[in-house]
Amino acid sequence: EKGCPSNKPCTNVLCPEPFECVDLWNEFECTCPDGFRPQGVECLNENECEWSPCENRGICIDYADERRYECVCPAAFTGLHCELHLQESGFITPSRDFILAVASCLLLLLCKYSDL
Structure with a gap:
């Protein structure tokens, strides 16, 4: 504990x-x-690539060492799982899935602590 x-x-x-x-x-x-x-x-x-961790058509490369796997992102994306979209201005914008995940977490936290 x-x-x-x-x-x-x-x-x-x-x-x-x-x-x-x-x-x-x-x-x-x-x-x-x-x-x-x-x-x-x-x-x-x-083989972590079997569960398709790379988003936005990223290519997964499996390693048999402590690196485990790597996502090779297409030109317009970056991030551990190619989840961040790079706009032409060079700013990073989160993908729709990322925004939904963050919003869900915030909603759960709000519900949990609103009773205090």
Whole structure:
């Protein structure tokens, strides 16, 4: 839980390669690093491009290391997932999906804290 100290269960744990120890708050688990999934005694690359993270016709490149994946954006877009539209003036304008996501979050926060 937040604010509660953990007993640092990974301190003396050596997970077999390629697994790494993850602190689950007073418990531990030997698991694969982010971007990989366990299969037997191995960690296999998880192809993040399968869930199509790149927007606006960006091209996804999957990496089998800590980079995980990269979106190569078309000329008029930028951002981690090609979610930001570059206007001719050079200013960044958020995409419709980005604006909807931010508006949804703000609405949820407003509803949650309006009862206080």
